[in-house]
Structure formats: structure tokens, C-alpha cells
Amino acid sequence: MRIKRTLTAAVLLTSLTTLTACEDARPSRSATVPPGVAGPSAPAPSSLAEAQKYVQRYASCEEMGTEPGDSRLPLTDLTTVGKWSVSERGVCTDRTERGEIIFYMASDMKEFQAGYKQRVMDKIAAGSGTYGLNSRVFVGENFAVTPTETKTALALAASELRVLTCNPTFAVPEGYEKEAALVEGCVLSDFVGSNDGSGSPNFETPQEDPAAGGAPAKPGQPAQGSLGLPRAENLGALKELVHPHTVDCTNMSTAPDAVAVESIDYVPVVSGDQLAWGIKERAICGNAAGDRRAHDLNWLDVVRDMKLLQTKAKAAQQADLKGDGRLKATASRLLVGENIAVETNSASIRHGLYQLQFLTLECRPGFSAPAGYRLEKSQVEGCVLTNYEG
Template structure:
């Protein structure tokens, strides 16, 4: 597990490396009124008078400590990495103060054009090759100012104010019980939910739910259709366009092979997972390093397979809140499954009516992706891949 201080500074550096990812703009009230220039007026005041760093500090102090405010560009409390400064992204002032009780700092930005600021942030999220960029935003938006706390405790304190966190990652969805208001830029939202990789942010007791026909394009019950095959050989032929099965084996010893780069979902006796037939595609290694490993399964008990896979997925998440990149994801059909850690393979399988078993608490899929009921409670089947969103849709 990471040390809390390292987590806090990492979040800050990520935010400041692309400032909009850590900063936000104004919220639209739940009533649907048009967005204003901000969420919270400095020092709790009303109106849109000129914002100052001192005024922003005064407002923030109602909820958390903010001492020794400085606007010096060389202040050692600012991260050393590249970040947006005065004169960029319409930022006219930047400052930093300390929340020593929560072991962190708060960095302030005052942009002259909040909408442009949000637009630049959104662009940095969408242009990033990292599909998780912006999921753990610390960009709190106020009336005419933005503040980015480095400490999760500070963020939780600010979430109780009228400030809202700017989220522009399309895979983010606020859990039930939290706000998700409109931002000034289409495709972004403002929320009071503090999302963290280590689970120490806002409490989230929501688990993935079947859409029940409420999500556009989804069936009220049942499925839009899933892949099926009568045997391992038939499954190999079915997925041939997506999975390289030039090297193919059903030998139990070969199928049991895994490497530091490729970890299967099913481990031990496959029958205990409800799997009736199993094969390995790819180079299992030996003189050379293993590569392109994917496992094909015929399934006699899909509920048992999904139950065991859910437990394995949640065990993987316990360490740092993320799934290992070397761990395969389970894509299921009606009576078949494929285990793969290759995003390109998964993309091809989505087109062939396989869906990914996702059991991550609070997961949601953006409009346009499939989301169907799994055989086990707390999981869903989807073709949305949060780690590789570009290749996830139909």
C-alpha cells in the first residue's frame, strides 16, 4: 500500500501537470438553471465581484485550514513538475497555502475565463493516452477561482462546501447520493464526490446495477445477445479474427502455464470454476519469453465462473484499488469465455458479442456502451473498458 503522503503528492502532481484536470468551473444548480460564473462566492459573499487570492482563502478557511498564503512563483510548496502557471489557460493569479493539520497544501488558480479553462482541461483529458486521467480529479471550482488540495482529507472537507469537483473523464459517474451538476463545458460535470484510488475518499456503497431498461439501447430484461459455441474447437474458430491461435493447445500442463506478463483468471482446477473445456492460445515461452497468451473456455456453470471471477477481481483490487495490468479480464458469452489482458483482443471480442465481467464497486458505463445483468450480484457485463475507453465502444 502506498504511503498517504505519496498518494497526496502524486494526485497533486498529476493535477498540476495538466491543470484543468485538477481544476474546475462553475456548477449548474440541480434545478437546471444556467451555469453561473462559479459555485461558491469568495468569503461566502454574493455576486461576481473581482476575485482575489485572499478572498478565495477566506472562503476555503470556513471548511479547512489554509495558512501562509503565498503567490510567489518559487514557493517550495508548489510541485517542481511542469504545470499551468500565470498567463496560461487564462490564469491571472496562482497561490498556495498549507493545511498542516491534514498534511497537505492547497493550490489556488484564478482564471479570467472559466469556460476556456474547463475546455482546456477537458481537452487534456481526452487527448491523454491514459484512460484513467481525470478519474481522481482534485479540481474544486468556486465562483471565479479554482483550488486543488493535495490531501484527501482536505478534499473531503472542501466537498462539504459549495465548491464542486470538475470531472471530464467520460467513464466517471457520481454514485447515488452525490451531486453531478452541469459544468460550463459539454461532457464535463461538477460533483461533491471525492474519488480516490485507495478508497479513502467519499464513501461509496453503490455496486454496479442492472440498467433495467432505463439506459438507452439496453434491454428491459435479458440480453442483446451473447456469443456461444458448442466446443473449444468451435470457440477457437469463432474468435479467430480477434485472438491469435496459431499456437493452440488443450494440453493441461500447457494450459496451466502463466508468466509475469500474462496471468489467467481461472486458476487451479478449472472444474471448480464451472469450466468444462479449456485451451491456451499464444507462445507459452521456454527459450523465449511468453507472449500473446489468451485462454479459451467452454462453460458449464456460468454463475459459478462469474462468482469465482468476482472474488478474484475484488482480491486484486484490495492492494491499491486497481486491477493489475498483467491480470487477464474475463470476457463472457452465453456458454463460453475468453481470458485476455490485451486491450486489442478485447476490442475485437466486443464486436463478436463478448462482454467484460466488471465487479468494481461504483462502476458505470457512458451512454453508447452495452451494460447488462451478470449472473452474480454486484457485477455487470459491459463492452466499456475503463482502462482503454477508446477501444471500448460499438
């Protein structure tokens, strides 16, 4: 019995040891995604030349120079070689935006971030309370760049580099990535701030609220509720409402493969599973690509959950706005009724739908409409329904 118990214990110990070894070998999230760098795909070039090649994937960066007296360097530089663990510094010409991009190769990114934080704190203590709010310091795993032009910063925000911000009053706005920096009190994000509004759109900027104060925001607008939105119980009724005078549905299909069609000229609002967008029935009208290029594509939706549809459409619209604050010309707009919607990128069709009392979902920060246009609350915060396209 003693031998049997000893053997059993040995087998159990071996099993536990094997299990522990397997668990120890499993990589943790902190090991694969270290804080303070731009995620698992953060660039880590081995040289200044490689760092330049990486940046050139997103922005113009020509004629790299490393001389301390290069006239393209700013008069007040962020830091120099020998400080903040910077081993090499360079500057290239951003011909597209007529600016420069300064490079810093860092042997210790935590030391670099700590140095930048101290600079921000010193500036604030000296009376510049807003210093660093519109940071242009983009960091990777072992290098940083500071573009002089806002449009270049927006382009770099689409890369794996992240903006390092250490001003204690800064908060990453809704809709943008937020990651922990290597030093406490700083944050990494893909938000590019600016004083003139040319940076990343801030989706938390208040919209004009037509219900504020219980009074109409515009002459002729209701203090509560809506002036009325169209309704249809099914796709047949929706087609009858909009065809043929507004939306040409001579060629109309509800086949899943047809409805899922996209083209470079026509991008629908809804993507993927329509049920996940709160849509009960969906159809496409127009001519998909065949012998000719696709043309006149529009989508009709009968909606089961309008709040869900507007919520997901808001996220899609904000993703489109993140680049330059503008909606792509090929992107469809969502025009809604009470329980129906139409997706179209045609301005003439939208104006026809406004005559039928459809309203477009508008989520651009700070949007307002002139007197005489409809402006009503949507079912999601931060958006309005309107027939104005300013």
C-alpha cells in the first residue's frame, strides 16, 4: 500500500509539474502587449534609415539629415542626443505638407517618455498650462517622431505609432484608442488635437440640442418629439414609398449576396450581418457590376431596432471622420424614417427623400442647422436628425 501511495503521489506531482510548466510557457498579455508602446505591432526599427522607411508608408519624408546645425530643425528642439536616452536624431522634409518631421532614436523608451513628461510639467509650472495638450510626439517601441504639420500628424495617427500626451488635463475623447504609457500620468492615443479644429474630430463636442430648455432650437421646430417621419411595414411598402420618383428600384434584390455588394463608388452604411445592425429586411436597388461598372446603388432597410441601427451608424460615421474630419464622397449617408431607412451617397436622392420627410443621421462634432431646416434629436447621444447638409 505504501508503494502504491508513493507511486500515485509521484504521478500526481509529475502531472502538476507538467501543468505548471505549460502555464509558465503560455505568454501573458503583458508580455505580448507591453504598456507604453503602440501595441503588439509597434514599429521597432534598428536604424534611423529604417525608421524613415516606416514613416514614408504614411507621410512624405525626404532628404534625411543628422547634422546638429541642420536649418530644418526647430529653434527650440524637443530634446537632443544624450538626453532622454536619445542616441540619434534626424530631420526629413515633408514636401507634401511643406513641413518637417524630426526623428529621435531612443535606447530606453521609458526614459524618453519620462523626459517628455518632465518637460511638460516644467512648462506648466512656468505658466504654460496648455502645453502638450495638442501633443505631436508620436512614439513607437524605440523611436519617436514629431511632425510640424497637423495633416502629417493625422496621417501618422493611422499608423502603429501613438501620440504621447502628458498634460494632466487631457482626456482621450470618445471613439479613439487609449493605451497606458510607460510613465504614470501620460497616455498614448491616436487622437491629434489642434486649436483650430484641423486635427482629429472630437466626437464629444456638444451637438446643438433641439430639446434644450424645452424650446425649439430653430424656428418651426418642435419643442418635443418630431414633425413626423415616414413609416412602412415591409420592403414592398417602402419600395412603393420611394420608387420610382426618388429611388430607382427597377432592379431590386433581397438576395444576401446581392445586398452585400459594395463597390469603389458606392459604400453602404451597413456592413456584415444586417441583424446585428437591428435591420429586419434589406434590399439593394440599382445595377451591380457586370459588363458595366456598378451604378445607382442604394439600399432600403426595414428596421427592427432603430436605436441599434443609429448607434452602429454613428460609430461608422465617426470612423470615416477620423481621417480628415470629412465624410468620403463614396460613403452612403443613413436617412431614417420611423422604422425604415435608406442608405445612399447621392445628393439628389437625399433631397428627394427629405421631401418624403426622411432625415439624415448627422454625428459631426458641433453640427448645427440654419433656421428653416429640420433639426431633431436622434436616438443616440451626440447625433441629430436633419435635412440640412452643411
